[in-house]
Amino acid sequence: MTDTAATKRPDVSAAGYSLQPPSKDQMSSLTAGLDPEEIRVLLHHGTERPFCGTLLDNKKAGTYVCRLCGLPLFSSQHKFESGSGWPSFFQPFDNDHVTNLRDSSHGMVRIENRCARCDGHLGHVFPDGPPPTGARYCLNSASMEFVDAGTPLPDRLDRGDPTGH
Numbered sequence: 001m002t003d004t005a006a007t008k009r010p011d012v013s014a015a016g017y018s019l020q021p022p023s024k025d026q027m028s029s030l031t032a033g034l035d036p037e038e039i040r041v042l043l044h045h046g047t048e049r050p051f052c053g054t055l056l057d058n059k060k061a062g063t064y065v066c067r068l069c070g071l072p073l074f075s076s077q078h079k080f081e082s083g084s085g086w087p088s089f090f091q092p093f094d095n096d097h098v099t100n101l102r103d104s105s106h107g108m109v110r111i112e113n114r115c116a117r118c119d120g121h122l123g124h125v126f127p128d129g130p131p132p133t134g135a136r137y138c139l140n141s142a143s144m145e146f147v148d149a150g151t152p153l154p155d156r157l158d159r160g161d162p163t164g165h
């Protein structure tokens, strides 16, 4: 269990979103909407090729939500140009929304990030980011969907989650 023991998470995040995992039925309808690349990345822990993701050069103001369940994961305010070829952020939208798991695949030890609600694979976090956190969340575009500032966030699980902030 040591490799997968996530930090204990609350039922509702600090930002006020429900972190109850989707039911089996909800998961199958959510995954039915994914394309093969999204399935490979989100469900099979794949990594998209660098400099290919659709969100890498996105500089618009808004929120990056989970491609699968719609939970807000990252904000444009915390995005920075890391030069890595993947969209990078120095902190999550809410620390409760992104889980950190030890990943010892590919002969290295890294910290994997997953969506705290649906467990979809997002990317990895590295300790070489900019101030103030020093963290570099290195994400797959395929794991996220961008929502412009001012547009209500999707509530895919129909839980009446707060929107617009």
Ligand SMILES: [Zn+2]
Pocket (backbone or CB within 6 Å): 066, 067, 068, 069, 070, 071, 115, 116, 117, 118, 119, 120
């Ligand atoms: Zn999710």
